[in-house]
Amino acid sequence: MTGSSEGGVATAPAATRRLLETLGGRRSRTRGSGGRLPLLPQLAMLLPALALFTVLVIIPLVMSIVYSFTNLDSYGRVTSVVGLANYKHLFLDPNTVRALEVTAVLTIVCTVVINFASVGIAMLLNQRGPMYNVYRSAIFYPYVFSALISGFVWSAILNPDGAINTLLTRFGLAPVPFFTDPNLAVVSLIVVTIWNSMGFSVVLYLAGLQTIPQDLLEAAEVDGASSFQRFRKVIWPLLGPTVTINIVLVSIGLLRTYDLVVSLTGGGPAGQSNTIAYRIIALGFSSNEAGQASAGAVVLLLATIALAGIVMLVRRRTSWT
Amino acid sequence: MDVTVEAMRTPVHPAARRKKKPSTAKRAAKLGRHVALAVLSVAWIIPLYVVVINAFKAQDDILSDPFGFAPGKLSLQYLWRAIVNPDFNVLGSYGFTAMLVVLNMVFVVLFATPVSYLIARSVKKRHQALLVYFLLGTFIPGQVILVPVTKILLGTGLMGSLWGLLAFQVAGSMPVTIFLFVGYIRTIPREIDEAAEIDGAGLFRRCWQVIFPLIRPIVATVVILTGMGVWNDFVNPQIILGPLGAKTVTTGIYAAIGKYITDYTTVFPDLLLALAPALIFFILMQRNIIGGLTAGATKS
Numbered sequence: 001m002t003g004s005s006e007g008g009v010a011t012a013p014a015a016t017r018r019l020l021e022t023l024g025g026r027r028s029r030t031r032g033s034g035g036r037l038p039l040l041p042q043l044a045m046l047l048p049a050l051a052l053f054t055v056l057v058i059i060p061l062v063m064s065i066v067y068s069f070t071n072l073d074s075y076g077r078v079t080s081v082v083g084l085a086n087y088k089h090l091f092l093d094p095n096t097v098r099a100l101e102v103t104a105v106l107t108i109v110c111t112v113v114i115n116f117a118s119v120g121i122a123m124l125l126n127q128r129g130p131m132y133n134v135y136r137s138a139i140f141y142p143y144v145f146s147a148l149i150s151g152f153v154w155s156a157i158l159n160p161d162g163a164i165n166t167l168l169t170r171f172g173l174a175p176v177p178f179f180t181d182p183n184l185a186v187v188s189l190i191v192v193t194i195w196n197s198m199g200f201s202v203v204l205y206l207a208g209l210q211t212i213p214q215d216l217l218e219a220a221e222v223d224g225a226s227s228f229q230r231f232r233k234v235i236w237p238l239l240g241p242t243v244t245i246n247i248v249l250v251s252i253g254l255l256r257t258y259d260l261v262v263s264l265t266g267g268g269p270a271g272q273s274n275t276i277a278y279r280i281i282a283l284g285f286s287s288n289e290a291g292q293a294s295a296g297a298v299v300l301l302l303a304t305i306a307l308a309g310i311v312m313l314v315r316r317r318t319s320w321t
Numbered sequence: 322m323d324v325t326v327e328a329m330r331t332p333v334h335p336a337a338r339r340k341k342k343p344s345t346a347k348r349a350a351k352l353g354r355h356v357a358l359a360v361l362s363v364a365w366i367i368p369l370y371v372v373v374i375n376a377f378k379a380q381d382d383i384l385s386d387p388f389g390f391a392p393g394k395l396s397l398q399y400l401w402r403a404i405v406n407p408d409f410n411v412l413g414s415y416g417f418t419a420m421l422v423v424l425n426m427v428f429v430v431l432f433a434t435p436v437s438y439l440i441a442r443s444v445k446k447r448h449q450a451l452l453v454y455f456l457l458g459t460f461i462p463g464q465v466i467l468v469p470v471t472k473i474l475l476g477t478g479l480m481g482s483l484w485g486l487l488a489f490q491v492a493g494s495m496p497v498t499i500f501l502f503v504g505y506i507r508t509i510p511r512e513i514d515e516a517a518e519i520d521g522a523g524l525f526r527r528c529w530q531v532i533f534p535l536i537r538p539i540v541a542t543v544v545i546l547t548g549m550g551v552w553n554d555f556v557n558p559q560i561i562l563g564p565l566g567a568k569t570v571t572t573g574i575y576a577a578i579g580k581y582i583t584d585y586t587t588v589f590p591d592l593l594l595a596l597a598p599a600l601i602f603f604i605l606m607q608r609n610i611i612g613g614l615t616a617g618a619t620k621s
Contacts, residue, residue, distance in 0.1 A: 041524040045435030049495050050451070052432065056470055056492035057458050063469035076472050121361065124354050131355065137607060138362035141369070144603045144610065146553030148571045149595050152578050153368050156588050163371050163387035195365065200614060207615040245618055256462040259555045263575070277464040284468040285560060297465040304460050 061301075067294035074288050086295035095271045096296065099279040102186055106275065107254040107307075110193050114201050114250055115243070117194075122205035123231075136206070140199030150196045151263030155179070158188055182272030185265045189273060192264055193257065201246050208242030209235070244315040248308050255304055276300050369596070375585060376400055376593040383585045403590035409577035410568065411594045418552055418569040424487050425551045426544050429494045433543070434536075437502030438528040442511065452503060458496030467560060474561065486561045490551055498543050501617060505539040506532060538616075545606070545613040552599065570595050 068086055070078045090096050125136055142150060157163045158178040165175040178188045212235060220230045258277040261267055267274035267282070274282070276296055284293030375383045377395040404411055440452050470489055471480060479485030509532065514522075517531045533540075555571040562569075568576065574595045578588060603610065 038524070042439060045439055045524065045528065046451070049432040049436040049455075049499070052488060052492045053455060053458065053495045055473065056489050057461060057466060057495075058454075060466035060469035060473060061461055063472070064466055067469065076475075121358075124358055127354070132358075135358040135362050137603075138365050140607075140611065141600070141603055142365065144549060144599045145596060146555060146571050146599075148553070148555040149574060149592065152574065152588070153372055153592055153596075156585065156592065157368060157371055157387075161384055166384065166387050195368065203611045204615060204618055207619065242619070249618060252460070252462075256464060258464060259571075262555070263578075277462065280464045281467065281556065281560070285471075290468050293468050297462075297468070300462055301460070301465050304462060308460060 064294045064297045067290055068298045070291055072290040076290060086291045090292055090295045095274065096279050098272060099274045099276045102273060103255060103275045105186060106189055106193065106257060107251055109190055110254050111247060111251045114194060114198050115247060118198060118201035118205050121202050122209055125206055126209045139202055142196045143199040145196065147196055147259040148263045150192060151260045154192045155264050179265050180269050182269055185269065185273035189260060189264060192260060193254065201250060204246050205242060208239050212238050244311060248311050251307050252304055255300065255307065372589055372592050372596065375589040380586050399586045400590045400593065403587060403594055409573050409591060414568045414570045414573040415598060417567050421487065421569065422548050422551045425490050425494065425547050428487065428491045429498055429543065429547050430540055432491065433495060433498040433502055434533060435528050437499050437506055438532055441503045441506035455496050455499045463493060463556065471560060480561065481563050481566055483567065486558055489557060489561060490554065494547050497546065501539050501543060502536065505536050509535050541609065542613040542616045545610055546617050
C-alpha cells in the first residue's frame with residue numbers, strides 16, 4: 001500500500017523535494033491518492049456539488065426526455081404515454097418549424113460572421129498603443145450587458161419612432177419596419193446578436209494571436225512571405241485551437257438564444273422571429289404544453305450535441321499543424 | 322517550422338535591412354487600420370450614446386432629434402423619476418441582484434473546490450468518470466431542463482424563493498467551474514499537498530488551507546464568470562421567482578419596460594440605470610474580465 005513510484009519523487013522539482021525532506025524528515029512515499037483517502041471526508045467533499053448537480057440538472061434532463069414521450073395534465077402529472085406524438089405535433093406546428101428555421105439561420109449566420117469578422121478585427125487590433133486599447137474596449141463592452149437589456153436598447157433604437165427611423169425620415173427615406181416584417185425581424189436579431197457578443201470572440205482571437213511568437217512572423221517576412229502567406233501558413237495554423245473553441249462556444253450559445261428574442265422582437269410579428277429556446281419556454285410555461293416543450297428541449301439538446309460533435313470532427317480532420 | 326526559426330537567426334537579410342524606415346505603404350496600412358477600427362468603434366458605441374443622451378431629454382426632443390446633444394435642454398428629472406418609480410425599484414433590484422451574485426459566488430466556490438480537488442488528485446477511474454459526469458452539464462441548455470426543474474422546486478417548496486433560484490444557478494455553474502478548477506489544480510505539484518499530508522494535514526485542510534490559496538487566479542476567473550452570468554440572468558429568475566416575486570435588474574426592467582414601452586422618458590432612464598452597474602464594472606475591471614473570459618475559454 002505504500003505506492004510504488006519512486007518516479008514521482010525523482011521527477012519532482014529539486015526545490016519541492018527539498019521542501020518535502022525538510023518538512024517530512026523522510027523521503028515521501030509518493031502515492032496516487034484516492035485509494036487511501038478516507039471514505040467519509042471524501043463523501044462530504046463530493047456530496048454537495050454532486051447532489052445539487054444531479055437533482056437540478058441530470059434528473060431534470062432525464063425527466064425532460066421522459067416527458068417528451070408523454071402527455072401531462074396542467075398540474076404537471078404524466079397522464080399517458082404517447083410515443084412520438086409530441087415530436088410529430090412539434091414538427092407540424094408552423095410556429096415551431098419557423099422557430100427551428102430562425103434558430104438555424106441565426107446560429108449559422110452569426111457564427112460565420114462573428115468568427116470571420118473577429119479574426120480580421122483581432123488582426124487589426126494586435127498592435128501596441130493606447131488607441132488600440134480604446135478600440136478594443138469599444139468593441140468589447142456590449143458583452144458585459146445582458147442580452148435582455150441589449151435587446152431593449154436596440155428596440156428603442158429600431159422602433160418605428162426610434163432613432164434610426166427618425167433619421168431615415170428626416171433624409172426623406174421610407175422608415176424600415178425592423179420588427180413588423182418577419183424576415184427583417186430576424187435580421188434585427190442577427191445584427192443585435194453580433195453587436196452584443198462579437199467582443200468575446202475578438203478578445204479570444206486577440207489572445208490567440210498574442211501567443212504566436214513574433215519571431216516566426218518576422219522570419220516568414222524575411223523569407224519573403226506575402227502578408228496573405230504569413231496569415232495562411234503561420235497565423236492560421238497556430239490559431240487553429242482558438243478557432244475550434246470559439247466556433248463551439250459561439251454556436252452553442254447561439255442555439256439557446258432566448259433573452260434577446262424576448263426583449264427585441266417578442267418573437268413577433270406573429271411568432272415569425274421566435275427561436276426554439278423561446279418556443280420551449282412559451283410551450284412549457286404559457287401554453288402548458290409540457291410534453292411538446294420537452295420534445296422541443298430534446299431537439300435543442302440533440303442539436304447542441306451534434307453541432308459540438310461536427311465542429312470538433314471537422315476541425316480535427318482539417319487541422320494542418 | 323524549425324526552418325523558419327532558423328532563418329530568423331541567420332544574419333538579417335539585406336531586403337529586411339532596407340526596411341528600417343516605415344515605407345509609405347506601411348504608413349498607409351497603419352492609417353487604414355486606424356480608420357477601420359475607429360469607424361467600427363463609433364458604430365459600436367452609438368447605441369450606448371443614444372441611451373445615455375436620451376436619458377436626460379424630454380419626449381419631444383427624443384422623438385425629433387434622437388442623436389442630438391443640446392446641453393441646455395438636458396435635465397436630471399427623468400433619471401430621478403426612474404429612480405423613485407414605484408413600479409420599478411431600481412436600487413432595490415441592484416441590492417437584490419448583488420446579493421444573489423455574492424451568494425452564487427460563495428456557494429459555487431464552496432461546493433466546487435473540494436470536488437475538484439478530489440478529482441484532480443485522484444487516479445481512480447470513478448473520480449475521472451465523475452468529471453465526465455459534471456462535464457455533461459456544459460452541453461445542456463438551461464431551457465432544456467427548466468420545465469422539470471420547476472416541478473422539482475415546487476415539490477421541495479423552493480419554487481418562488483431565492484434559495485430555489487440560487488440552488489439552480491449554483492448547480493448550473495458546477496460544470497464549467499469544476500472543469501476549470503480541476504485543470505488548474507492539476508498544474509500544482511502534487512508534492513505540495515503530500516508535504517502537507519506528511520505534516521498531518523487532513524483532506525479538508527489540504528484542500529482549503531494548502532490548495533485553495535494556490536488556485537486564487539482561477540477562483541477569480543470563476544467569480545467573474547459567475548458574477549456576470551448571474552447578474553445578467555433573466556429566464557431563471559423570471560420563471561423561478563415568478564412575475565410577482567422579487568425583482569433582479571433584468572426581470573425588473575422587463576416588467577417596467579413592458580409597461581412604458583412608448584414613453585421614452587421612462588425607457589431610456591430605466592435602460593441607463595440597468596446598464597450602469599455593468600458599465601462601471603467593465604470600466605473598473607476590464608483587464609480582469611477579459612483575462613478571465615480568455616482563461617475560461619482557452620482552458621476548456
